[in-house]
Amino acid sequence: MNFHQLYIFKIVADKKSFSKAAQVLFISQPAISMQIKSLEDHFGTRLFERNTHQVNLTEAGRVLYNYVEKILSLVDEAEKDISALTGCMRGTLSIGASFTLGEYVIPQVIGRFKNQYPQVKVFLQVTNTEQIAKRVSKNILDLGLVESHVDDQELVASPFLQxxxxxxxxxxxxxxxxxxxxxxxxxxxxxxxxxxxxxxxxxxxxxxxxxxxxxxxxxxxxxxxxxxxxxxxxxxxxxxxxxxxxxxxxxxxxxxxxxxxxxxxxxxxNFYLIYKKNRSHTSVVKEFGSFIEEGAFLY
Structure with missing residues (x-):
């Protein structure tokens, strides 16, 4: 058992789907299945009940999920505190950008963010505004950068550029x-x-x-x-x-x-930064959100 397996386990549990977890993590579905099987072998019990529509946690899976949430929260706090001491932030960031932003604005934004935080891995998906909003709402993406206001009560839309x-x-x-x-x-x-x-x-x-x-x-x-x-x-x-x-x-x-x-x-x-309400974000996601909202990429 390792930290990476626990992170994969949480994403599968949140998405109730191996395929959706694979989209979020940018790895193959068989790789997801292999890591979950390794965890189940370690604990000697099934962690998910699988059916044709979705996967759900077993009783043992729910117990593990509670501990994994605490573990990941502690790891994020540790990364934040160490980053504050060393100035070296690490982590991953999955962003969706609509076509105009993704092709003509965001590459420059990501470049400037990476200059400040070279250890952060950024994954960018470029598609239309409607698809970005859906993927942020479903937690497939951490943040979205879109060209029009979105009508989704689960999302917050903050203007960041005219x-x-x-x-x-x-x-x-x-x-x-x-x-x-x-x-x-x-x-x-x-x-x-x-x-x-x-x-x-x-x-x-x-x-x-x-x-x-x-x-x-x-x-x-x-x-x-x-x-x-x-x-x-x-x-x-x-x-x-x-x-x-x-x-x-x-x-x-x-x-x-x-x-x-x-x-x-x-x-x-206006162009908008969108994110899901009440979702707990990592320090990397929060830092990128501040970077966008404060217009730091313009200077």
Whole structure:
């Protein structure tokens, strides 16, 4: 029996699933099963009742779980106290980031955090806002960094960075010479948009509804699963789009995309740090959360 096996045991118990524990720990399901069998061999009894839908703790498993919680809490306190003395924080951190953040902002954030805490291992998953919120809610991820506010009472959403969405046109478009266009001109454009579930798509639709625009009136010619694909489609002349300013810096410098604003129409938004309410986080997770909320990555 070792500390690693106890940690795996707790994750399986929390998730009630070997496969979900494997997702959290970034190891294979057979490896999870092998470690749990080793623990059960050590104690000479089954720790989980297995069925087709989920796994549940046996009576012996519940006894062990109570002790494991105390052990892991003491280990976290020890790491925190030693880190304070040595300035050397250790541990793991699993983060989810929506596409715009994951591709254009978070790599820089993680790099700066790792400069301060080189012994911390960071695992990053990049997918859309909807999926990140689900994985944080299910404790698959420690924290999420997303592009729109999430409607989940189990999650806390804290704004940490402002963004501006902008309409982008291909170079040479008839409207590209204008600094701003009317809302009617925008609605008439063929549009290349991100897929449903994307934070950028959600904010765009919310603002249009607020302005009285029926979404059915939009001329959506393509829905694509990544910001890079959207940019390429716009550059190729398939339509206009609404994209984060963080995502188009290179294209604006190269003049392959041209930004325009919509008169009287605000596309400012916040990026959010999300985490689960009432979840006990490690000192590493708490430190990264503070790093984000205090904007330390900007300096």
């Amino acid at each position: 963004d501006e969405l902008m309409v982008v046109l291909p170079a040479g478009h008839p409207l590209a010479g204008k600094k701003s266009i009317s809302l009617d001109e925008f609605v008439a454009l063929p549009l290349v948009l991100r897929e449903q579930g994307s934070g950028t798509r959600k904010v765009t639709e919310e603002r249009l509804r607020e302005a009285g625009v029926e979404l059915s009136a939009l001329n959506v010619v393509m829905e694509l699963g990544s910001t890079e694909a959207v940019k390429k489609a716009v550059e190729a002349g398939f339509g206009a789009s609404i994209i984060s300013m963080w995502a188009v810096q290179k294209e604006l410098k190269l003049c392959t995309l041209v930004p325009v604003r919509i008169k009287g129409f605000s596309l400012l938004r």
